[in-house]
Amino acid sequence: MSVSIKASTGNPFARVLSVASYVPSRVIDNAEMCTYIDSSDEWIQQRTGIAERRWVGEEETVESMALAAAQRAVERAGIEGSELGAVIVSTVTYFHQTPSLAAKLAHQLGTNGAAFDISAACAGFCYGLGQAESLVRSGAARYVLVVGVEELSRFTDIHDRTTAFLFADGAGAAVVGPSEINGIGPVVWGSDGGQSQAISQTTEWSEAVANGQTPYLAMDGRSVFKWASGFITDATKQVLDAAGLTPDDLDVFIPHQANNRITDAILRHLKLPERVVVARTIKQFGNNSAASVPMAMDQLLTTGKAKSGQTALLIGFGAGLVYAGQIVTLP
Numbered sequence: 001m002s003v004s005i006k007a008s009t010g011n012p013f014a015r016v017l018s019v020a021s022y023v024p025s026r027v028i029d030n031a032e033m034c035t036y037i038d039s040s041d042e043w044i045q046q047r048t049g050i051a052e053r054r055w056v057g058e059e060e061t062v063e064s065m066a067l068a069a070a071q072r073a074v075e076r077a078g079i080e081g082s083e084l085g086a087v088i089v090s091t092v093t094y095f096h097q098t099p100s101l102a103a104k105l106a107h108q109l110g111t112n113g114a115a116f117d118i119s120a121a122c123a124g125f126c127y128g129l130g131q132a133e134s135l136v137r138s139g140a141a142r143y144v145l146v147v148g149v150e151e152l153s154r155f156t157d158i159h160d161r162t163t164a165f166l167f168a169d170g171a172g173a174a175v176v177g178p179s180e181i182n183g184i185g186p187v188v189w190g191s192d193g194g195q196s197q198a199i200s201q202t203t204e205w206s207e208a209v210a211n212g213q214t215p216y217l218a219m220d221g222r223s224v225f226k227w228a229s230g231f232i233t234d235a236t237k238q239v240l241d242a243a244g245l246t247p248d249d250l251d252v253f254i255p256h257q258a259n260n261r262i263t264d265a266i267l268r269h270l271k272l273p274e275r276v277v278v279a280r281t282i283k284q285f286g287n288n289s290a291a292s293v294p295m296a297m298d299q300l301l302t303t304g305k306a307k308s309g310q311t312a313l314l315i316g317f318g319a320g321l322v323y324a325g326q327i328v329t330l331p
């Protein structure tokens with residue numbers, strides 16, 4: 001039977017209402033890192049820009065970090081947790097296959113709204129933001145919480161000198177809601193599963209557990225570097241084009257904190273004006289995957305390096321390989 005199905009009615013525009021982060025307590029400097037791997041402070045700083053990274057302390061977990069960042073973001077948005085129509089969590093280090101961390105988090109925040117986790121690694125926050133913008137504009141949810149959280153210290157072999165110095169822990173969260181003027185540009189996103197081995201889990205959980213082991217992240221650093229400094233540079237230009245902007249329109253650039261040399265390579269091609277503030281939080285926080293973009297945004301705002309109302313370009317990229325980016329007005 002042919003029927004007339006009512007379409008959802010939403011909001012003309014969405015914006016990021018707030019951002020917040022949680023910084024884990026354990027500071028692992030390069031001197032300590034070099035007790036685990038054969039390396040040096042000079043090598044790590046020169047190749048990545050990392051001086052120290054944060055790992056969880058005994059009381060901290062993926063769940064506790066996500067909750068702390070989320071509570072701050074909800075408070076800063078000036079809404080109640082019960083008003084969240086959807087909670088999206090991006091993580092690759094919540095080791096419960098099911099239920100989702102998002103459903104638990106939603107309950108802890110006092111909402112029965114939609115809740116789901118996404119697996120898009122270091123692009124996860126930007127993937128979530130793209131979905132949040134669509135949900136708000138379609139009317140599927142009025143307020144959406146997006147969380148990026150990782151405990152990569154548990155998913156990294158600290159004696160593996162190809163990965164140990166890079167990965168870290170942390171959480172960031174943002175609330176997206178309706179707006180009179182547009183505050184989030186079109187998401188530019190995609191994947192290249194042909195390079196799935198470039199960053200991947202060493203073995204399946206079941207296989208590892210049967211052998212009394214833990215699976216870890218393995219990385220082909222050179223392939224990732226080549227892809228990120230080439231393809232991601234083009235994707236970053238597409239983010240600007242999609243929003244109808246040029247580099248001159250930007251105030252802030254927040255790339256995933258993968259590696260300072262990748263940021264430098266993107267900057268060389270993007271030709272941003274000198275005045276544009278570039279996130280470099282990798283120096284203190286390392287690469288904490290889905291948490292890195294919202295953590296960097298929060299740090300720039302709380303330290304006064306960036307200001308509310310400024311225009312920022314976000315780009316996340318990583319295991320999959322996957323990427324996503326968009327222009328936002330800073331909350």
Ligand SMILES: CC(C)(COP(=O)(O)OP(=O)(O)OC[C@H]1O[C@@H](n2cnc3c(N)ncnc32)[C@H](O)[C@@H]1OP(=O)(O)O)[C@@H](O)C(=O)NCCC(=O)NCCS
Binds near residue numbers: 122161162165220317
């Ligand atoms: C990981 C990365 C820093 C390694 O640097 P690289 O220059 O490719 O390193 P290579 O494996 O080619 O090794 C170069 C040299 O450094 C040495 N080396 C490798 N790892 C080292 C370490 N942890 N400490 C000290 N020396 C190291 C190698 O032995 C080699 O020495 P040699 O020239 O005497 O043979 C680099 O590939 C990279 O930045 N990749 C991108 C990774 C990334 O950003 N991932 C996150 C994406 S989300």
